[in-house]
Amino acid sequence: MTTTKEKLVLIGNGMAGVGTIEQILKLGGNYEITIFGSEPHPNYNRIMLSYVLDGSKTMEDIILNDLNWYEDHNITLHTGTTVVRIDEAAGQVITDTGMAVPYDRIIIATGSNSFILPIPGCDKQGVVGFRDIADCDAMLAAAKQYRRAAVIGGGLLGLEAAKGLVNLGMDVTVVHLMEDLMERQLDRSASSMLQAELTRQGVKFAMGKQTVELTGGERVNGLRFSDGTDLQADFVVMAVGIKPNTELARASGITVNRGIVVDDYLQTSIKNVYSVGECTEHRGLCYGLVAPLFEQGLVLAKHLCGVAGNAYEGSIVSTKLKISGVDVFSAGDFQETAEHTVISTKDDWKQTYKKILLKNNIIVGAVLFGDVTESASLQKLVKQGAEMTDEIYAEVMGSGCCGNGEAKKGISVETMKDEEIVCGCNGVTKKAIVDAVTENGFTTLDEIKACTGATRSCGGCKPVVEQILQFVLGDSFQQSAKQGICGCTSLSRDEIVAEIQAKGLRTTKEVMNVLDWKQEEGCSKCRPAVNYYLGMIYPDTHVDEKESRFVNERMKANIQKDGTFTVVPRMYGGVTTPEELKRIADVSIKYDVKVVKVTGGQRLDLIGVKKEDVPKVWEELAMPSGYAYAKALRTVKTCVGSQFCRFGTQDSLGMGALLERKYERLDFPAKFKIAVNGCPRNCAESCTKDIGIVGNDGGWEIFIGGNGGIKPRIADMFCKVKTDEELVEMCSAVMQYYRETGNYLERTSEWVERMGLEQIQTVILNNETNRRELAARIDFALSQVSDPWEKMLDDTETRTALFEKTTV
Ligand SMILES: Cc1cc2nc3c(=O)[nH]c(=O)nc-3n(C[C@H](O)[C@H](O)[C@H](O)COP(=O)(O)OP(=O)(O)OC[C@H]3O[C@@H](n4cnc5c(N)ncnc54)[C@H](O)[C@@H]3O)c2cc1C
Ligand SMILES: NC(=O)c1ccc[n+]([C@@H]2O[C@H](COP(=O)([O-])OP(=O)(O)OC[C@H]3O[C@@H](n4cnc5c(N)ncnc54)[C@H](O)[C@@H]3O)[C@@H](O)[C@H]2O)c1
Ligand code: SF4
Ligand code: FES
Numbered sequence: 001m002t003t004t005k006e007k008l009v010l011i012g013n014g015m016a017g018v019g020t021i022e023q024i025l026k027l028g029g030n031y032e033i034t035i036f037g038s039e040p041h042p043n044y045n046r047i048m049l050s051y052v053l054d055g056s057k058t059m060e061d062i063i064l065n066d067l068n069w070y071e072d073h074n075i076t077l078h079t080g081t082t083v084v085r086i087d088e089a090a091g092q093v094i095t096d097t098g099m100a101v102p103y104d105r106i107i108i109a110t111g112s113n114s115f116i117l118p119i120p121g122c123d124k125q126g127v128v129g130f131r132d133i134a135d136c137d138a139m140l141a142a143a144k145q146y147r148r149a150a151v152i153g154g155g156l157l158g159l160e161a162a163k164g165l166v167n168l169g170m171d172v173t174v175v176h177l178m179e180d181l182m183e184r185q186l187d188r189s190a191s192s193m194l195q196a197e198l199t200r201q202g203v204k205f206a207m208g209k210q211t212v213e214l215t216g217g218e219r220v221n222g223l224r225f226s227d228g229t230d231l232q233a234d235f236v237v238m239a240v241g242i243k244p245n246t247e248l249a250r251a252s253g254i255t256v257n258r259g260i261v262v263d264d265y266l267q268t269s270i271k272n273v274y275s276v277g278e279c280t281e282h283r284g285l286c287y288g289l290v291a292p293l294f295e296q297g298l299v300l301a302k303h304l305c306g307v308a309g310n311a312y313e314g315s316i317v318s319t320k321l322k323i324s325g326v327d328v329f330s331a332g333d334f335q336e337t338a339e340h341t342v343i344s345t346k347d348d349w350k351q352t353y354k355k356i357l358l359k360n361n362i363i364v365g366a367v368l369f370g371d372v373t374e375s376a377s378l379q380k381l382v383k384q385g386a387e388m389t390d391e392i393y394a395e396v397m398g399s400g401c402c403g404n405g406e407a408k409k410g411i412s413v414e415t416m417k418d419e420e421i422v423c424g425c426n427g428v429t430k431k432a433i434v435d436a437v438t439e440n441g442f443t444t445l446d447e448i449k450a451c452t453g454a455t456r457s458c459g460g461c462k463p464v465v466e467q468i469l470q471f472v473l474g475d476s477f478q479q480s481a482k483q484g485i486c487g488c489t490s491l492s493r494d495e496i497v498a499e500i501q502a503k504g505l506r507t508t509k510e511v512m513n514v515l516d517w518k519q520e521e522g523c524s525k526c527r528p529a530v531n532y533y534l535g536m537i538y539p540d541t542h543v544d545e546k547e548s549r550f551v552n553e554r555m556k557a558n559i560q561k562d563g564t565f566t567v568v569p570r571m572y573g574g575v576t577t578p579e580e581l582k583r584i585a586d587v588s589i590k591y592d593v594k595v596v597k598v599t600g601g602q603r604l605d606l607i608g609v610k611k612e613d614v615p616k617v618w619e620e621l622a623m624p625s626g627y628a629y630a631k632a633l634r635t636v637k638t639c640v641g642s643q644f645c646r647f648g649t650q651d652s653l654g655m656g657a658l659l660e661r662k663y664e665r666l667d668f669p670a671k672f673k674i675a676v677n678g679c680p681r682n683c684a685e686s687c688t689k690d691i692g693i694v695g696n697d698g699g700w701e702i703f704i705g706g707n708g709g710i711k712p713r714i715a716d717m718f719c720k721v722k723t724d725e726e727l728v729e730m731c732s733a734v735m736q737y738y739r740e741t742g743n744y745l746e747r748t749s750e751w752v753e754r755m756g757l758e759q760i761q762t763v764i765l766n767n768e769t770n771r772r773e774l775a776a777r778i779d780f781a782l783s784q785v786s787d788p789w790e791k792m793l794d795d796t797e798t799r800t801a802l803f804e805k806t807t808v
């Protein structure tokens with residue numbers, strides 16, 4: 001008997017909402033889930049935007065759940081779609097794109113918006129908040145063009161933004177209303193130590209300043225303060241707090257105060273409509289940190305899954321500033337009053353400060369600066385409302401038997417109670433981590449993260465998690481610190497490839513079974529990687545595993561934020577014909593293609609094709625797939641070369657087309673780009689391509705390992721060759737060597753750095769047999785591939801399943 005699942009709609013694709021869905025899935029909740037998110041991205045770690053800005057993480061690093069995760073859990077995701085109203089009578093949510101989607105239950109998790117000071121000039125160009133990827137992009141772009149930045153607000157966000165902009169080379173002044181930084185978390189002593197440290201790191205400060213106007217023309221050029229003084233700035237970040245996003249709730253008749261008002265089970269004033277996250281007001285409080293939001297999410301998930309659990313009674317918050325070299329921690333009360341008993345130590349030489357506040361001998365708050373080793377213990381003590389005892393005093397103030405910091409660290413982990421929370425962001429206890437090691441056999445930080453969630457958000461708990469691993473594993477900890485390709489295995493890429501070859505393993509499932517994967521099914525990181533390694537090892541017999549492919553690769557087209565697709569046909573060497581152009585034009589008009597874009601790789605991109613039209617567009621274009629969605633050869637960029645250019649000494653057009661025809665369709669560890677130039681003037685920009693080829697009088701020069709993307713790298717000169725045949729053989733050998741030794745998703749720019757140029761030259765240039773064998777192996781692999789669009793057009797079943805279902 002099949003039971004119909006209740007329809008659960010999540011509005012808001014942020015950390016709180018998706019965190020709740022993750023809990024529901026863990027608890028086995030039986031829902032048909034649909035998620036709406038205004039942003040055009042899958043769920044990402046907003047906290048980490050500070051690290052993207054300071055350059056220590058990339059946007060890709062901070063994705064928490066990629067599109068495969070939604071697919072794998074049968075979740076329908078609508079990105080770039082805002083829900084504008086809940087129609088309670090009709091039992092539907094209504095979107096800004098005109099969708100009406102039925103629901104049985106709703107979770108509202110619409111988060112907050114940056115608070116923008118409503119002062120004259122606040123809408124000028126160059127004024128941003130710091131809340132999402134778009135803001136972060138704007139800041140990264142501004143840093144390339146401008147020098148002077150002002151950050152209004154000296155709270156957590158303003159200081160992290162300021163340090164990020166300093167790292168990007170800007171001259172940054174933090175403009176703060178009060179006399180003390182982070183006055184909502186720190187007392188005057190900690191605040192002034194913090195200001196001194198940040199000044200040392202290059203941040204300037206204008207304290208006690210109220211901004212009354214932003215000056216300039218269309219673009220901001222400065223700030224005017226209430227005392228009549230001003231500050232020049234051509235970029236302004238507002239970080240003066242946040243405003244719960246309650247628009248949708250108000251429009252739907254839900255009770256709203258500062259936030260959306262909920263009871264202790266996160267129920268709003270409307271039946272079956274719940275709210276979690278920053279948009280929520282519980283017992284008069286709205287929270288702006290993830291730990292309380294995850295606590296709310298857990299209570300709600302249990303409630304929605306019918307699992308017994310406590311009501312949500314509110315959270316005690318603690319904060320840590322995420323600036324490298326600045327250790328600050330604050331939990332609970334931080335400003336002493338007559339009611340408090342104060343325990344404090346301040347070391348001006350070591351620049352450390354510790355203060356613990358007691359009320360009637362109960363620990364109610366703590367502030368740490370410089371040394372935050374005790375933050376996890378103090379966080380727990382404050383949360384528990386623990387009574388101060390001699391033992392606790394000795395532990396947290398560092399007196400008594402253990403004068404030595406290292407010894408003390410060990411003891412503090414050892415004496416930590418099982419139920420003590422180690423990761424505040426994700427509510428992970430010491431016991432959960434110890435169990436992950438002793439019961440599941442996990443031994444690395446990545447595995448602990450995948451299993452328990454600890455370290456997944458702000459990362460502040462990493463040192464304590466490491467200490468626990470060390471404590472439980474003893475001497476084997478160092479050895480186990482070797483990281484596998486993901487949390488499912490401790491094996492490296494080379495070990496996996498060697499095992500596949502030695503044991504003759506044939507499928508992903510077999511690899512995972514035989515090599516003792518910790519998660520039977522693997523994850524979205526290892527499944528595509530293993531599928532690639534199998535295809536590389538067995539080019540003739542491996543049956544490609546579609547379920548291990550990323551969504552774009554499965555669809556053979558790139559999904560866009562509005563759910564439509566792009567179609568990029570192949571144009572060998574960037575050359576097309578009037579007949580092809582006519583077909584492209586006819587198809588674009590017939591299928592109402594939104595934009596036809598000339599790409600940087602010299603071809604045409606049909607953007608905005610409706611999903612159901614994609615196969616018809618392929619059929620009517622009658623051109624090969626351009627593989628714009630694949631980890632394969634994308635484009636071969638060419639200049640006009642000797643056929644037309646008066647400087648050209650080599651036929652770059654002809655060679656480009658030849659190479660593109662030869663190497664198209666084959667899988668590589670990552671996308672692959674080539675450029676061919678007719679002379680050293682290098683009009684087709686060889687230096688930023690995986691293989692760059694430059695014609696000269698006596699033949700060709702070959703460059704490898706260039707990249708123009710997020711981590712630009714200029715290609716290295718690999719060798720010179722005289723004939724076209726030598727050129728092709730050399731390219732074949734380099735490409736096959738990269739296919740055989742590259743880590744999945746590793747671009748050649750990283751591969752060359754990792755392997756060393758000399759090593760690659762030794763293997764390929766100094767050993768003719770090697771070179772010939774590599775070239776023969778790639779030729780064999782190439783003989784096995786065929787056009788995927790043509791294949792899909794002949795396969796009615798797959799085509800219908802992919803393009804005629806309602807979801808991707
Ligand atoms: C730079 C930065 C650093 C931070 N660092 C930390 C830190 O170190 N520690 C910490 O604890 N917290 C930190 N925070 C705060 C933390 O990120 C937030 O508390 C948390 O992300 C809030 O989660 P949320 O899901 O409630 O809201 P959000 O993350 O704002 O998610 C809400 C989502 O809903 C979407 N949405 C809104 N309305 C609609 C609608 N009507 N229909 C569809 N979608 C909608 C929004 O576009 C948004 O994507 C930081 C925040 C920032 C910006
Ligand atoms: N490490 C972390 O935990 C972290 C990092 C970034 C953001 N966040 C969270 O993101 C949210 C936003 O952070 P935030 O720092 O903007 O909020 P906030 O409310 O914590 O701090 C805002 C600061 O701006 C100051 N301010 C207000 N009006 C001003 C004015 N007119 N001129 C100058 N200064 C003014 C306030 O005095 C306050 O110190 C918060 O919920 C915060 O907890 C947390
Ligand atoms: S690279 Fe040389 S041959 Fe090619 S277009 Fe430029 S000048 Fe002409
Ligand atoms: S405390 Fe933030 S990730 Fe663990």
